[in-house]
Amino acid sequence: MGAAPDGRTSAADRLRDDILGGVLPPGGRLIEVQLAERYGVGRSAVRAALVELDTEGLVQREANRGATVRRVSVIEAIEITEARAALEGLVARRAAERATDAERAELRELIESMEAAVESGGLAHYSTLNRTLHRRLAECSRHEIAEELIANLRNRAAHHQFRLATVAGRAGESLPQHRAIVDAVVAGDGDAADAAMRAHLDSVVSVLRHWGELGVSV
Amino acid sequence: MGAAPDGRTSAADRLRDDILGGVLPPGGRLIEVQLAERYGVGRSAVRAALVELDTEGLVQREANRGATVRRVSVIEAIEITEARAALEGLVARRAAERATDAERAELRELIESMEAAVESGGLAHYSTLNRTLHRRLAECSRHEIAEELIANLRNRAAHHQFRLATVAGRAGESLPQHRAIVDAVVAGDGDAADAAMRAHLDSVVSVLRHWGELGVSV
DNA sequence: CGCAGCGGGAATGTCTACGATCGTGTCGAC
DNA sequence: GTCGACACGATCGTAGACATTCCCGCTGCG
Numbered sequence: 001m002g003a004a005p006d007g008r009t010s011a012a013d014r015l016r017d018d019i020l021g022g023v024l025p026p027g028g029r030l031i032e033v034q035l036a037e038r039y040g041v042g043r044s045a046v047r048a049a050l051v052e053l054d055t056e057g058l059v060q061r062e063a064n065r066g067a068t069v070r071r072v073s074v075i076e077a078i079e080i081t082e083a084r085a086a087l088e089g090l091v092a093r094r095a096a097e098r099a100t101d102a103e104r105a106e107l108r109e110l111i112e113s114m115e116a117a118v119e120s121g122g123l124a125h126y127s128t129l130n131r132t133l134h135r136r137l138a139e140c141s142r143h144e145i146a147e148e149l150i151a152n153l154r155n156r157a158a159h160h161q162f163r164l165a166t167v168a169g170r171a172g173e174s175l176p177q178h179r180a181i182v183d184a185v186v187a188g189d190g191d192a193a194d195a196a197m198r199a200h201l202d203s204v205v206s207v208l209r210h211w212g213e214l215g216v217s218v
Numbered sequence: 219m220g221a222a223p224d225g226r227t228s229a230a231d232r233l234r235d236d237i238l239g240g241v242l243p244p245g246g247r248l249i250e251v252q253l254a255e256r257y258g259v260g261r262s263a264v265r266a267a268l269v270e271l272d273t274e275g276l277v278q279r280e281a282n283r284g285a286t287v288r289r290v291s292v293i294e295a296i297e298i299t300e301a302r303a304a305l306e307g308l309v310a311r312r313a314a315e316r317a318t319d320a321e322r323a324e325l326r327e328l329i330e331s332m333e334a335a336v337e338s339g340g341l342a343h344y345s346t347l348n349r350t351l352h353r354r355l356a357e358c359s360r361h362e363i364a365e366e367l368i369a370n371l372r373n374r375a376a377h378h379q380f381r382l383a384t385v386a387g388r389a390g391e392s393l394p395q396h397r398a399i400v401d402a403v404v405a406g407d408g409d410a411a412d413a414a415m416r417a418h419l420d421s422v423v424s425v426l427r428h429w430g431e432l433g434v435s436v
Numbered sequence: 437c438g439c440a441g442c443g444g445g446a447a448t449g450t451c452t453a454c455g456a457t458c459g460t461g462t463c464g465a466c
Numbered sequence: 467g468t469c470g471a472c473a474c475g476a477t478c479g480t481a482g483a484c485a486t487t488c489c490c491g492c493t494g495c496g
Contacts, residue, residue, distance in 0.1 A: 031447070042481045044262075047449090048269050055273040064448060064487050079363040086304040086364075145297040146304075149367060249477070260451050265479090282457045282478055 011039050012049035019058055019069055020158050030059060030067040057156045070156075074212040077160040078205055084153050085201035087146050088134065092181060092197035093190040094141035103140045104186045110136065111182045118171045127165035133178060137185065137197075164207060177203060229257050230267035237276055237287055238376050248277060248285040275374045288374075292430040295378040296423055302371050303419035305364050306352065310399060310415035311408040312359035321358045322404045328354065329400045336389045345383035351396060355403065355415075382425060395421060 015035065018024050035046045050067050053059040061067045072080070099107070110133050117126040134154070138147040154161070164170060177200035184192035233253065236242050253264045268285050271277040278288045290298070317325070328351050335344040352372070356365040372379070382388060395418035402410035 033447080042479090043448095044480055044482095048265065048479095051266050051269045052273050055270050065489090066447065076363065079361055082308060082361070083305060083363050083367060086308045087301060090300060090304045143297055143300070145294065145301050145371075149301060153363075251477080260449095261478095262450055283459090284477065 010049070011035075011041050011045045012052045014039055015046075015049045016053060016056075016058060016155070019053070020155060022159070022162075024069050026069050026071040026159060028069045030069065032067075056152055072156060072159065074160070074208055074216065077157045078208045078212065080153050080157040081201055081205050081208060084150060085198050085205070087150050087153070088137070088201060089194040089198045091138045091141035091143050091146050091150065092185060092193035094143050094146075095137045096185045096188050096190040096193040098142055099140040099185060103136070107133070107136065107140075107182045108186060111179055114175060114178060118175055123165060123171060126171050127162070130165070130174070130178070133182075137181070140185070160208065164204065167207070170207070173203065174200065228267070229253075229259050229263040230270045232257055233264075233267045234271060234274075234276065234373070237271070238373060240377070240380075242287050244287050244289040244377060246287045248287065250285075274370055290374060290377065292378070292426055295375045296426045296430065298371050298375040299419055299423050299426060302368060303416050303423070305368050305371070306355070306419060307412040307416045309356045309359035309361050309364050309368065310403060310411040312361050312364075313355045314403045314406050314408040314411040316360055317358040317403060321354075325351070325354065325358075325400045325403060329397055332393060332396060336393055341383060341389060344389050345380070348383070348392070348396070351400075355399070358403070378426065382422065385425070388425070391421065392418065 015024075015030075024030065030050065032043050032046045032050070035049075036043045039046070050059060050061060054061045054067070058070055059067050060070045095103075110129060114126055114129045114133070117123075117129060131154075134150075138150055141147065177196065180196040181193060181200060184190075184196050233242075233248075242248065248268065250261050250264045250268070253267075254261045257264070268277060268279060272279045272285070276288055277285050279285045313321075328347060332344055332347045332351070335341075335347060349372070352368075356368050359365065395414065398414040399411060399418060402408075402414050
């Protein structure tokens with residue numbers, strides 16, 4: 001995809017996609033003129049996008065020194081995941097209380113797809129389904145504020161999440177955790193859903209903490 | 219007219235202060251030229267501030283239609299407080315685990331000041347100490363991500379929080395809750411601190427929900 | 437050989453002007 | 467009297483030009 005410059009989507013969205021997609025690597029400098037040319041817009045639009053993504057935590061701006069793609073350390077990734085645990089516990093609880101029958105059925109199907117993906121060794125597909133599951137749970141909760149915050153946190157740690165998905169045996173470990181979450185939500189047990197979601201993300205924190213001790217570089 | 223233009227603080231900070239301080243009322247239109255003149259800066263700086271506060275959730279921008287001070291409904295205020303409950307529970311737990319002796323002493327002093335404020339009927343002062351306590355707890359936790367998110371959520375619902383503080387008898391109800399939080403933190407009991415903080419904010423949610431049912435206007 | 441001062445170049449910060457878009461008031465027809 | 471079309475005014479969106487700041491390499495001196 002070569003990129004026919006599409007004037008529809010805003011510069012901020014395109015820049016966000018490029019950062020999350022890894023096109024612009026962490027620590028990479030973001031020069032306004034270059035981005036303006038790249039997206040076929042003026043510097044003003046790029047500046048606005050930079051300000052927006054700065055407050056979102058995706059880029060870092062220093063006065064008179066320019067912007068860079070924010071580098072998130074393992075320590076920060078741990079904090080982000082801990083915050084997610086608190087918020088996603090809340091939305092899991094709400095999803096258990098408020099999801100419609102159709103939504104519960106969809107969640108069950110999602111889990112089955114994830115099981116199939118693990119058996120067939122489709123790691124990339126599993127990772128996609130993983131993100132979908134978390135997103136759908138947030139939507140089922142009808143909790144807009146939490147949903148928005150979670151989406152932001154997920155974006156911030158996207159790089160680490162991606163690395164995590166590629167770890168051997170990780171899917172086998174997280175699948176039963178996801179099943180526990182969905183089971184609780186489908187059963188309408190808010191307490192269990194909250195606990196299961198926290199347990200899941202706590203296990204992610206454990207892996208990250210292990211990386212931190214090993215001094216794994218980003 | 220008034221206002222010696224102070225070039226030091228950024229336009230975004232001054233605009234944020236004016237919104238939080240109630241100088242610019244919810245729903246009020248934010249015209250770029252007017253703000254530029256008010257703060258003695260160019261329209262560019264105002265635009266950047268508007269974009270920033272938009273992603274922070276304090277202002278609402280519509281394409282080609284201008285910006286307004288975001289009106290947050292009671293429903294949103296409830297969601298915000300629920301999210302705060304999840305995140306502040308986390309920081310309270312961390313504060314209990316990580317606070318230094320000096321910090322624990324300071325928290326104790328804060329509670330004593332709050333008790334004195336309630337006895338002397340200093341509602342405004344109590345409200346200030348309230349904010350300070352929550353802020354200090356977040357700082358003690360050394361959890362930058364959660365601290366940042368909480369600060370943002372608190373700003374978003376600032377208007378409702380302010381109204382809450384003026385409710386008769388509210389201080390008498392929340393003071394023991396605050397004391398329970400501080401006691402748990404000082405004692406180093408993370409579980410209790412988490413539970414106490416959630417109980418406190420759940421009680422705030424109850425009041426807001428009551429307002430919602432009464433159809434209280436902002 | 438090391439370091440302080442200095443100048444070139446690049447990128448950001450700000451301002452101003454122009455074009456696009458929307459809300460509103462007016463006028464005319466039915 | 468009411469409704470719709472038109473035109474005007476106001477405001478946002480974008481682009482470009484100018485001023486400012488900072489980094490880095492160079493030069494000259496100790």
